[in-house]
Structure formats: structure tokens, C-alpha cells
Amino acid sequence: MEEVLKQTEELTGKTPKTATVDRGYRGKQTVGTTKINIPNPPLKRDTDYQKRKKKNHFRRRAVIEPIIGHLKQNHRAAINYLKGQIGDSINFKMTAAGFYFKKLMVKLKEKVLWLFFKIKNWACLKKLNYFYPSIITNLAT
Numbered sequence: 801m802e803e804v805l806k807q808t809e810e811l812t813g814k815t816p817k818t819a820t821v822d823r824g825y826r827g828k829q830t831v832g833t834t835k836i837n838i839p840n841p842p843l844k845r846d847t848d849y850q851k852r853k854k855k856n857h858f859r860r861r862a863v864i865e866p867i868i869g870h871l872k873q874n875h876r877a878a879i880n881y882l883k884g885q886i887g888d889s890i891n892f893k894m895t896a897a898g899f900y901f902k903k904l905m906v907k908l909k910e911k912v913l914w915l916f917f918k919i920k921n922w923a924c925l926k927k928l929n930y931f932y933p934s935i936i937t938n939l940a941t
Contacts, residue, residue: 801819801821801825801827801828801831801836802831804819805819805831805832805834815832815833815834816834817833817834817835818834818835818836818837819831819834819835819836819837820837820839820857820858820860820861821836821837821838822838822839823838823839823840825838837857837858839854839858842854842855867899870899871892871895871896871899875895875898875899876895877891877892877895
């Protein structure tokens with residue numbers, strides 16, 4: 801844990817105040833000034849607000865793990881063909897960029913299709929209005 805916190809400080813320039821770990825973590829509760837959070841069942845004396853806050857805090861960490869697994873499985877992050885730590889970094893950044901680019905393309909596709917059908921419906925209504933003007937006025941009222 802000390803190495804991870806040291807690397808985080810080197811990358812960000814700041815020491816984290818808290819770190820969240822799995823239930824399987826066995827180690828110190830504090831490392832330097834960083835407090836280590838381990839998910840535990842809620843205490844009886846905890847209020848509903850405190851229980852919700854703890855649950856949401858630890859759920860946020862659980863969201864990341866499936867994404868990393870998905871990157872390894874479907875976006876070629878499991879095998880690294882580049883040399884050294886810099887190669888590892890480049891490989892994972894390229895994988896993450898591809899993942900987010902794919903998500904962006906899906907959203908863009910949805911918006912473009914929505915716009916296409918909106919224009920198509922508008923054109924159909926214009927054509928219908930040309931041939932049957934009374935139908936469109938009846939639909940509008």
C-alpha cells in the first residue's frame with residue numbers, strides 16, 4: 801500500500817486523504833496521513849444517512865473493477881506488446897481511449913438516428929399536408 805500511495809503522490813503531486821480497499825485487505829489502517837477505508841457492515845449506532853453514505857462510497861469503487869475487466873477482455877489490454885513501464889502506460893491509455901471512443905460513437909449514432917427520424921417524420925408530414933391538408937389540421941387540433 802505504501803508503494804501505491806507513493807506512486808499516486810508522484811503522479812498527482814498530492815497525498816490522498818483517504819484510500820478505499822477491498823475487504824480482503826490486511827494491513828495498516830493509516831499510512832502516513834492517508835486513512836485506509838475498508839468496507840464493513842454498518843454499525844447499529846449509524847444513522848440511515850451514515851449507512852447510505854458508506855454504501856455509496858464503497859459502491860463507487862466497485863464500479864471500476866468491471867470496466868477494467870471489460871478493457872482486458874474486449875479491448876486488448878490483457879496482452880501488452882510494448883516494452884517496460886512506459887509501454888504498459890501507453891498500452892492502457894490507448895485501450896482506455898478506444899473504450900471511450902466507442903462509447904462516444906454509440907451516443908453519436910443515437911443522436912444522428914434520432915435527428916434522421918425527426919427529419920423523416922417532418923418530411924412525411926409536409927408531404928401529407930400537401931396532398932391532404934384537412935387531415936393535418938384535424939391532427940393539430
